[in-house]
Amino acid sequence: MVFFNKVGKVALGSRLRLMTAIITDDAAKVYELYEADFMPKWFPVFYTLTEEREITITEIANEIGHSQPSVSKIVQEMITAGLVNDNLKTTDKRRNIVALTEKGLILSKKIKLQCIDVEAAVESLISESNHNLWAALEEWEFLLEQKSLFKRVNEQKKMRESQDVQIIEYTPEYQEAFKALNEEWISTYFEMEEADYKALDNPKEYILDKGGKILVALYKNEPVGVCALIKMNDENYDFEMAKMAVSPKAQGKSIGWLLGEAIVKNAKELGASKLYLESNTILKPAINLYHKLGFEKVSGLATPYKRCNIQMELIIK
Template identity: 75%
Template sequence: MDFFNKTGKMALGSRLRLLTAKVTEDAAKIYEMYHVDFSPKWFPVFFILHHDGAKTITEIAEQIGHSQPSVTKIVKEMAKADLVEDNIKSQDKRRNVAGLTEKGSIIAKQMVEEQCADIDVAIDGIIAEATHNLWEALEEWEFLLEQKSMFKRVQEQKKLRESKDVQIVEYQPEHKEAFKALNEEWISTYFEMEDADYKALDNPEEYILNKGGKIFVALYDNEPLGVCALIKMDDPHYDYEMAKMAVSPKAQGKKMGWLLGQAVIQAAKELGASKIYLESNTILKPAINLYHKMGFEKVAGHQTPYKRCNIQMELNLKD
């Protein structure tokens, strides 16, 4: 259709719904042709009850991938048509099940012997005429979307596209306010500001830059929305610390944390560092996952000035 040529792949759902509507319309005509008073939407429930016998609403819903309210509604509709008997007592006397009535069983037998056989041959004919096997393609798509949903795939593309518009720059005096504000925002969300925080945030030049460290700023539309520092350490085990990483909630999904971390790691390598140290807290699960993704591993025993620190990590740059 010209409409779908214009919209492109973003109208996949609409196109599938249109195809479904066409198939469902034909299905209703096919039931009528075989003199069966039957709604196409009943078929999944009807098939399970014919194939497996009486089942509870929950069991049916699990097998056909529908919600329990949806199955309940269908069963009630089929009961009115005298195809299904609802609230049958099961053998253990504790569960109510639904099963086919005598009329339902007769129709099921007719469907299997006549209608289903004709439909199978007709669909095989379409498959033979078509370039692509829709039935196999649907199975493949269902599997792939179970592994990763369409939402997740689009979300990843959105992050990737927006991350390309993020610019990582080195700290300038005009970034001082943003460096402090962004850190205060995230620290205050989960913890309390401490003396060591104010020391670095109030005097970034003196505490970080003049001692051989660096600060990186993530800009999006020229607005500073993320920061991270590489602080020179006076420690026999570590050269530098990755610290004061903070990203505004407005920048969520733009991979700023990852981009800032990569900038810090690259700067540490250029400065000849062999290891980078960091401190965090395990309640910050996204941050901990990010550090692991960067290659940091958990260590212990290093003295910390922060009350909130309950995990210490290091990245070996010589590996």
């Protein structure tokens, strides 16, 4: 176990596979002990058949959480071993029914006795250990069902990479990036409109001089994301969050979230009580981000954009 102590939790899968191999090797010896000509991998399917006299392969797969092709392969192996019959007579010809043969039923009696002894052995092992592995496995299965290991690793990756992201205030040197990043995403999904060019060609006049702000996200000193806070002439809203764009090559680093958080913070510092935005529902990641930031759907305001089909607001607390 020196390797696992050295590598740590990164080798979780390898360590579980090693333990599985050890237990599987012992399982084969246990079947020999009970004079059962049986392969350990057959057990979930075989045990299900001991409870159900007749059942379909699909039903077995659903019961034990295996794929249908995997169950089909095991059933074929057990048919070859003389333990299972398939294509049994049924009123529904579409259902491929399988059941234990006489040989399989005789073997099931041996395996039931074996299960009693194995259960007692595992209970003994649990009583000798400081941690209940069986209970822990059940807990881990539940937690991984809620959020997979892949998603958890991806979150950690985003958190680590986001530490290399800087959110800074706009300066004229970033005008080209501000326009290019917005043109890139707008042109990918829609068409550039007159209102776009007004803001992107003249950010100082259209946004900054009117009391707004533009924030730029730098990743390793390269501008990869932008977002604007535009002053509104509306009795209900102080500012609009607009012109958020993140380079495709920098996505997955939580840059949109960091920009959104920073924009909300700036709006609050400027005394805003409500923040407004416009978007389109085909931009699902963006809509999810806005919901995560606390925005909720509203309607009724006139919009200069043809592409807008959803309006949202955030009440700043």
